[in-house]
Amino acid sequence: MPIPDFQTVMLPLLQFSADGEEHSKRSALEALANAFSLTETERRELLPSGRQATFDNRVAWATTYLKKAGLLASTRRAHFRITDRGRSVLAENPERVDMKLLERFPEYLEFRSPGSDDGAGAPALTNEPAVEQTPEEEIEAAYQRIRIDLADELQQQIMSCSPAFFERLVVDLIVRMGYGGNRKEAGQAVGKSGDGGIDGIIKEDRLGLGVIYLQAKRWGGSVGRPEIQKFVGALQGQRARRGIFITTSFFTKEAVQYTSMIENKVVLIDGEMLAQLMIDHGVGVSPVATYEIKRVDSDYFAEE
Secondary structure: OOOOOHHHHHHHHHHHOOOOOOEEHHHHHHHHHHHOOOOHHHHHOEOOOOOOEHHHHHHHHHHHHHHHOOOEEEEEOOEEEEOHHHHHHHHOOOOOOOHHHHOOOHHHHHHHOOOOOHHHHOOOOOOOOOOOOOHHHHHHHHHHHHHHHHHHHHHHHHHHOOHHHHHHHHHHHHHHOOOOOOHHHHHHHEEEEEEOOEEEEEEOOOOOOOEEEEEEEOOOOOEOHHHHHHHHHHHHHOOOOEEEEEEOOOEOHHHHHHHHHOOOEEEEEOHHHHHHHHHHOOOOOOOOOOOOOOOOOOOOOOOO
16 A cells, blocks of 8 residues: 555554553554555655655654644653543544644644744644645655756756757766766867767776766757667777767667667666756756754763
């Protein structure tokens, strides 16, 4: 089944705690994963940042919201227990425990208030339907939307630039990614070969222990299998085994399938991937704002 959102987790988490015993965060995760019949793949699914499991994040936020409403209480580090208020809520046999239900408790309303210190990281109360995402997921979703828009804008800029500028762009990216030696060396290597479909020969590492053959095309149309075959033929003519084909457009399905069947290692970089790599390596973009999300360092508070 799909990974449940953090509000859907609230009632099962409260029911798991109904025995009144102290429970650890880890035991709750295992019990809830089993209750929702999550597969190992679903358990390992990460947030877009790749730094935390999605399910773990949602359980953590469900726990936080229930604590803020006074339904659960922390007992010690990474442990909690149900409160009398939590038992009262369960005695009502609710079909669902969510943010709307929690609004009956003043501690929760204070937490969710935009002006409160505790609620700085929580979505403000509105008349809109309750959110499905945790605060981290909302931030990461917004970040991904910004990144998609930026990548689209980059692709438009690339298509409007001259072939000479595109060549310099490719050189800058190659160097930022750690290939080609220094910028001067990479600039001299790219665009100088002209040998049967090869646009450049760059160093695989800064010491020049290996080389990679490069083809870069600022095209508007698709790149099909014939173009890749020509490039592969040029590689074989040089007895080369590795190559990169960069285009501002996209590769056809046949072109992609062809590269998976040949012995040579050929990496295909289309316009979308090119834009993403530029963002990742700071080529043609500049930072506007930086937001750092922090969490409590449990080790700091551990007493011997």
